[in-house]
Amino acid sequence: RSSSSTVYPGKLGADPSPSCIALAIWTWLKPRSVKSPPMYPGCLPLIGHGYQLVGDEKHMFKCEKQINDFCLQNNDLIEIRLGTHSVFVLTDPDDCLTVANNCLEKPYVYKYGDNVYGRGLVTTKVNIWKTHRKLLNPAFNLNVLQSFVGEYCRQAKLLVSSLASEAGKGPFDIQPYLITNVLKTAYRTTFGTKVDENSEILKTYSDATEKLLMLMIGRMHNIWLHLSFIYKMTTSGKESDKRANIMKGITESVMNNRKSELKAANQRDKIGESATDDFVPLLDRMLDLTDKQDAFTDDDIREHLDTIVGAAYDTTATALTFILIVIGSHHDVQEKMYQELKKVLEHEERDINKHDLPKLVYMEAVIKETLRLYPPAPRFARTSNIDVKLKNYTLPANCTYAISVYGLHRHAMWGPDKDQFVPDRWLDPARLPKNPNFFAAFSLGRRNCIGKLYGMMAIKTTLSYILRHYRIHSDIEKLETRCDLLLKPVAGHFITLESRVY
Numbered sequence: 091r092s093s094s095s096t097v098y099p100g101k102l103g104a105d106p107s108p109s110c111i112a113l114a115i116w117t118w119l120k121p122r123s124v125k126s127p128p129m130y131p132g133c134l135p136l137i138g139h140g141y142q143l144v145g146d147e148k149h150m151f152k153c154e155k156q157i158n159d160f161c162l163q164n165n166d167l168i169e170i171r172l173g174t175h176s177v178f179v180l181t182d183p184d185d186c187l188t189v190a191n192n193c194l195e196k197p198y199v200y201k202y203g204d205n206v207y208g209r210g211l212v213t214t215k216v217n218i219w220k221t222h223r224k225l226l227n228p229a230f231n232l233n234v235l236q237s238f239v240g241e242y243c244r245q246a247k248l249l250v251s252s253l254a255s256e257a258g259k260g261p262f263d264i265q266p267y268l269i270t271n272v273l274k275t276a277y278r279t280t281f282g283t284k285v286d287e288n289s290e291i292l293k294t295y296s297d298a299t300e301k302l303l304m305l306m307i308g309r310m311h312n313i314w315l316h317l318s319f320i321y322k323m324t325t326s327g328k329e330s331d332k333r334a335n336i337m338k339g340i341t342e343s344v345m346n347n348r349k350s351e352l353k354a355a356n357q358r359d360k361i362g363e364s365a366t367d368d369f370v371p372l373l374d375r376m377l378d379l380t381d382k383q384d385a386f387t388d389d390d391i392r393e394h395l396d397t398i399v400g401a402a403y404d405t406t407a408t409a410l411t412f413i414l415i416v417i418g419s420h421h422d423v424q425e426k427m428y429q430e431l432k433k434v435l436e437h438e439e440r441d442i443n444k445h446d447l448p449k450l451v452y453m454e455a456v457i458k459e460t461l462r463l464y465p466p467a468p469r470f471a472r473t474s475n476i477d478v479k480l481k482n483y484t485l486p487a488n489c490t491y492a493i494s495v496y497g498l499h500r501h502a503m504w505g506p507d508k509d510q511f512v513p514d515r516w517l518d519p520a521r522l523p524k525n526p527n528f529f530a531a532f533s534l535g536r537r538n539c540i541g542k543l544y545g546m547m548a549i550k551t552t553l554s555y556i557l558r559h560y561r562i563h564s565d566i567e568k569l570e571t572r573c574d575l576l577l578k579p580v581a582g583h584f585i586t587l588e589s590r591v592y
């Protein structure tokens with residue numbers, strides 16, 4: 091990696107200011123270096139490719155797919171322009187890992203959630219991220235996550251009973267049920283507070299989260315709203331601050347209540363004996379770290395907690411939705427999962443436990459294969475303040491590097507059946523790509539998903555209850571995808587449930 095020396099169109103590493111824009115316009119006129127990667131067709135002066143992305147979420151994903159395909163056909167690295175800002179799209183597994191490990195900073199679009207998530211792991215600056223990730227990693231180790239399995243089971247049982255009203259009635263939208271389920275699980279393991287299905291707090295909190303995400307997406311799509319001074323004056327900017335304050339208020343009040351409870355019970359030293367039944371929530375661990383090592387400020391804690399819940403629930407609920415749609419159309423696969431489950435549970439009607447989860451090998455293959463074909467996060471982005479040397483090119487500093495998870499997962503290295511749903515490939519190493527960086531559903535490298543194992547364990551637990559109670563039917567031929575920040579089905583309404591006796 092060498093230090094950047096050339097002026098490159100679109101070096102807008104931070105929120106673009108008018109002077110940066112003037113510089114970008116000026117530099118636009120400079121010819122591109124002959125060593126630049128291929129440019130995606132249709133780039134217009136000053137606007138770049140932005141105009142192609144205007145449309146609804148279905149259109150957005152169609153464009154993203156076309157960009158991925160162009161990248162796969164052009165040696166795995168291309169350039170697109172958003173306005174005058176350069177975005178390099180990557181689908182080569184080695185280059186993707188190089189960027190993921192060497193460029194730990196997030197580009198400016200991630201800052202659009204700063205009013206809530208600023209210091210959280212997803213968006214925070216690298217210097218803070220390094221210390222905080224180290225402090226938080228132990229809270230996601232296997233022992234801790236195994237202590238959450240009881241809670242996953244409790245929530246999964248509530249889910250299957252709430253689904254009873256839909257069984258036998260024909261297609262319905264399962265996504266809201268799954269969102270409530272994962273949100274409640276994440277809220278409980280993070281904050282420790284018990285939340286009831288119809289809780290006003292949960293509803294206000296989840297509405298605020300959803301609205302904030304929609305506003306962030308709207309801002310990303312509108313080049314003028316990238317400018318903070320304009321955004322702050324718009325209705326969206328004001329609405330975003332309002333929702334952020336609602337979330338802050340809820341989280342602060344949960345934190346303060348918990349602090350008082352711990353103080354009153356003088357329990358801070360005994361964090362193993364938390365107010366919850368069988369696990370220590372993340373909030374207690376963070377308060378304990380702060381007590382002992384002065385690790386976090388109150389704002390740090392609040393933003394980490396909101397980030398964890400925000401990063402956990404939509405991704406996991408979306409993954410579950412895709413899995414149900416896929417197995418609803420592959421009944422042989424669903425039956426194999428069911429038989430494996432019965433065997434692991436020794437045909438008993440009991441709760442699943444931490445020892446059972448690793449034995450659900452076929453189920454894990456199905457989950458991974460679905461995440462390969464439908465990764466909820468179909469790309470992630472990074473930036474760097476120095477040039478980045480890749481196999482065939484050196485990427486200029488301060489641009490955006492977009493790692494296409496969708497492209498990696500449909501790369502020729504997967505073989506001629508790359509577009510087919512083949513869970514068995516995960517059971518035979520010879521059928522997987524030789525390159526070890528083939529799977530990036532949970533990102534790649536050092537700044538990957540901290541909740542990867544949490545997500546896998548929660549998905550397995552939830553599926554094990556759904557499968558025991560229902561046969562799932564769907565029509566994958568009707569599956570259409572859209573993309574807000576995440577890749578999602580246009581609607582979850584293709585699922586039909588048929589009750590089954592275990």
Ligand code: HEM
Binds near residue numbers: 405
């Ligand atoms: C199927 C479920 C999930 C998927 C597909 C997923 C995917 C990802 C991806 C792709 C990233 C990188 C994002 C980026 O760099 O822009 C990420 C980061 C992250 N995820 Fe997940 N995730 C899932 C579940 C979870 C869960 C359950 C949690 C928490 C309990 C979680 C917490 C986080 C956090 C905190 C980060 C930021 C990590 C860091 O920068 O150090 N995720 N996830």
